[in-house]
Amino acid sequence: MKDNKRGGFRVGAGRKSGSGCFGESTKVIRVPTSRVTEINQYIRRPQAGNTDIVMLPHPTPQKIQLKLFDHKVPAGFPSPADDHIEKSLDLNEYLITKKESTFFVKIKGDSMIDASIHDNDIVIVDRSKQAKVGDIILASIDGEFTIKILAKHLSLPRLLPANEKYQPIVIQESMQFEIWGVVTGAVRKF
Numbered sequence: 001m002k003d004n005k006r007g008g009f010r011v012g013a014g015r016k017s018g019s020g021c022f023g024e025s026t027k028v029i030r031v032p033t034s035r036v037t038e039i040n041q042y043i044r045r046p047q048a049g050n051t052d053i054v055m056l057p058h059p060t061p062q063k064i065q066l067k068l069f070d071h072k073v074p075a076g077f078p079s080p081a082d083d084h085i086e087k088s089l090d091l092n093e094y095l096i097t098k099k100e101s102t103f104f105v106k107i108k109g110d111s112m113i114d115a116s117i118h119d120n121d122i123v124i125v126d127r128s129k130q131a132k133v134g135d136i137i138l139a140s141i142d143g144e145f146t147i148k149i150l151a152k153h154l155s156l157p158r159l160l161p162a163n164e165k166y167q168p169i170v171i172q173e174s175m176q177f178e179i180w181g182v183v184t185g186a187v188r189k190f
Helices: 033-047 091-095
Strands: 051-055 065-069 085-090 102-107 122-126 136-141 144-153 156-160 177-187
Touching (some): 085 091, 102 177, 144 177
Antiparallel strands (some): 051 102, 065 085, 122 177
16 A cells, blocks of 8 residues: 555545634535625625625616716816816726726725725725736735735735825735735715
């Protein structure tokens, strides 16, 4: 009989019971590839850091053409003579580049206010974009989502808040860290 030291059961091997982000045993399941992102979002949502609700864009969004005026309006008094329309604007086309890889996340907290991302804003996240240093990203750290600015410190990823009240997060090798996508915009109701 061949002595094979790979594969099979080994005492003490594998993830320790209760060590995952949910503190309980896990079970492997097979899911359609097209639903992996959606299922991961559902599972991880309750552990959210400064994100609240994850939403997917409507599969067939209705085109809503709004009037876009030609004149740029300063933060002062607009000119009543500039009332001609240049073109129509569809917010779906303006805000979403790749519908199949885009989703929305509702923000909670104030760690990104200096980047103009406020509590209850909805940010647009594109999973198809390659994150680079300086991008605002949606990341998962040990099962908790957060929106931060991607940076590096001594070759390790570092997540920077956009509010001086908060400290940067240096990603250690012991952390479960994953970049979920790049934030491409924000939506806010006044």
